[in-house]
Amino acid sequence: TAYNGYTLFNSFNSPTTYLIDNCGTKVYEWTSNNGGPAAAVYLLENGNLLRTYRPDSTYFTFGGSGGGIEILDSSSLVIWQYEVNSDSSLAHHDVEVLPNGNILILAIEFIPAQEAVAFGSLVTSDRYSEMILELDPTTDQIVWEWHAWDHIIQDIDPNLPNYGIISENPGRININYGFKEDGSDPDWLHANSIDYNADLDQIIINSPTFNEFWIIDHNTTTAEAANNNGGFSDNGGNLLYRWGNPHAYNRGDTTNQTFEFQHDAHWIPSGLPDEGKIMIFNNGDQREYSSIDIIDPPLDTNHLNNYFLAGNSDPYGPLNLYWSYSDSVNFYSKRVSGAQQLQNGNILICSGFQGRLFEIEHQTDSVVWDYIIPVSNQSSIVQGVVASGNL
Numbered sequence: 001t002a003y004n005g006y007t008l009f010n011s012f013n014s015p016t017t018y019l020i021d022n023c024g025t026k027v028y029e030w031t032s033n034n035g036g037p038a039a040a041v042y043l044l045e046n047g048n049l050l051r052t053y054r055p056d057s058t059y060f061t062f063g064g065s066g067g068g069i070e071i072l073d074s075s076s077l078v079i080w081q082y083e084v085n086s087d088s089s090l091a092h093h094d095v096e097v098l099p100n101g102n103i104l105i106l107a108i109e110f111i112p113a114q115e116a117v118a119f120g121s122l123v124t125s126d127r128y129s130e131m132i133l134e135l136d137p138t139t140d141q142i143v144w145e146w147h148a149w150d151h152i153i154q155d156i157d158p159n160l161p162n163y164g165i166i167s168e169n170p171g172r173i174n175i176n177y178g179f180k181e182d183g184s185d186p187d188w189l190h191a192n193s194i195d196y197n198a199d200l201d202q203i204i205i206n207s208p209t210f211n212e213f214w215i216i217d218h219n220t221t222t223a224e225a226a227n228n229n230g231g232f233s234d235n236g237g238n239l240l241y242r243w244g245n246p247h248a249y250n251r252g253d254t255t256n257q258t259f260e261f262q263h264d265a266h267w268i269p270s271g272l273p274d275e276g277k278i279m280i281f282n283n284g285d286q287r288e289y290s291s292i293d294i295i296d297p298p299l300d301t302n303h304l305n306n307y308f309l310a311g312n313s314d315p316y317g318p319l320n321l322y323w324s325y326s327d328s329v330n331f332y333s334k335r336v337s338g339a340q341q342l343q344n345g346n347i348l349i350c351s352g353f354q355g356r357l358f359e360i361e362h363q364t365d366s367v368v369w370d371y372i373i374p375v376s377n378q379s380s381i382v383q384g385v386v387a388s389g390n391l
Helices: 113-118
Strands: 008-009 016-020 026-031 041-043 049-053 068-071 080-085 089-097 105-110 129-135 143-149 192-198 202-207 212-218 241-243 263-269 279-280 289-297 323-326 338-341 347-351 355-361 367-370
Touching: 008 041, 049 089, 068 089, 089 192, 105 192, 129 202, 192 263, 202 263, 263 338, 279 338
Parallel strands: none
Antiparallel strands: 008 016, 016 026, 041 049, 049 068, 068 080, 089 105, 105 129, 129 143, 192 202, 202 212, 212 241, 263 279, 279 289, 289 323, 338 347, 347 355, 355 367
16 A cells, blocks of 8 residues: 655756645645756755755756755745855755754865875876765854765875775775776766764765765764764764675675665664665666665664674675665666655655656555656656656
8 A cells, every 4th residue: 555645856957846645636836946956855844845956157067966055935935045166166966954954965075186196096187075064054154074085095105195905994985996097087976865864973975986875973073074083983084884885995896796876875764664774776777777775784882883894804794685676677767766665664766767756565565656757847748648858
């Protein structure tokens, strides 16, 4: 049985966000003057709409690039707006509202080629690195930040910074992994989602170019987040946990890779059947079918909410997925997309490239609700016509 609720969606390049019921009837809509979202829209508890957007002029352009965040009221009036849009940084893809009302913002920071080489890059090319900014929207002040660039490692030159054996430092990010040898794509880490766990005070960001997600401690000061100690975990801003591709930290090879350009890594919220586990939309762009994967992370509650890691050569567990759903004939989205568990345990899936929303039943995995998005970024799609441009 389908869960009786409302569904929020926004076609990628459309300025209009829709809220529908299970019959596909439009319950509400919002239209922004700033065009389509970067990649994320959220319905807030007070009924307002939080959305990302792309300003008219940006210094950087890449998949999921944005620059702006806004809140619209029920009349689509902008009641708050903020931009991370300069020649050195750009907000992109996703945001996350914290329990105290602050907003976590994913943003890239520009790393010039000379700096990259000075830190051990094998390629002389500009690149973008990731940062997380925590914004207090009542003051528009950044109150906390984390930079991936503070946690890189290289094994090329012992005379350069951050030299080390990569497999012995799984909390660090290999500067030479996942970066194209010709330097043609500076969007090196391409984080495409962010999520927060209030029970653990931890953050997940998802890197599809590394084919893994990362967890960091939010219980740090900004100074601690730039180092490798401090915070509740006493690991500073180093990665507490990573999963999906142990090849990225030299504790496996390509045969150990589970994810293929995945999206939407997030904790399943408390109160749901699989609470505390982590759900991922595994796009499967090499195998050419998608799956919804759930893992049960090896949280060590007796050790400052770190994660179990055995020996100096084994990867982070688990070795196997807790649960997975796929349909290789009918379900494939090479990019974008996401999923979430509902109150009754069902899984609501957004297959972005198919312009399809559907719900599978808890335990049986049967499709109990199926909806093809009937609008493109230009207009409504006439009933009976094959839908296109509706991702």
